[in-house]
Amino acid sequence: MIVFDLRCGTGHVFEAWFGSSAAYEEQRAGGLVECPMCGDRGVEKAVMAPNVGAKGNQRSAVPAPAPSETPSPEAIKAALAAMAAAQAKALETSQWVGAAFVDKARAMHLGDAPQAPIHGQATLADAKALVEEGVAIAPLPFPVVPPETRN
Template structure:
């Protein structure tokens, strides 16, 4: 596992873990890496300071297995939260807006939205919550 400091197009800096540099690049290119503050998927690596522990002032580093277990626990929690939720894919923004305006019945949905769509929904007062891990569409889950 490797950690990168990332910066979105809005200037927010955040940290994210990846299996490798190649995994980061592949996920970024697919639009799966998003800013946790604004949802922007235009992200680049930010300047990072080296992680050098001072003598006598070091704490044990988290090993890859610990990080992997934490990410698996987060993915499992997210999966439990999505039970009973309907996958709407890239139609998320339209469905959420329609429910907000009372044009269709309220229900719990999840799907994909661009950063611009998510920002517009938030500005319109549509209650949405970005998920901490990318949601894999049902057809790609297996």
């Protein structure tokens, strides 16, 4: 696994895990990588700084920054990792329905199908239509790799 810091066209920076650099390139080229905050698919790798600790017998010449209300990048990454873990746990009890999501969610809403936790794919227009019809749906904060495309 490899982790990349990614940036969307609107400037959001987020972290994503991939099986390899080639897997990232394939998913990006296929339009499968999108910003979890705004859904933008114009995603590129962001500049990443390696986390290299100082030598144990040396002190930093730069004083530690004063505490502020802005969370550190490490705190943001930890929060995103916790959210990703929570999403993965929630999806364990949910069925992947892929492109049939809109039809299945609508059928459950209308009482034509039994209620069940599902997740899948929908266009923004289809998702808006479901919401306007009163169907209880919510976007997932992180992209989901369809089971049929996993190694």
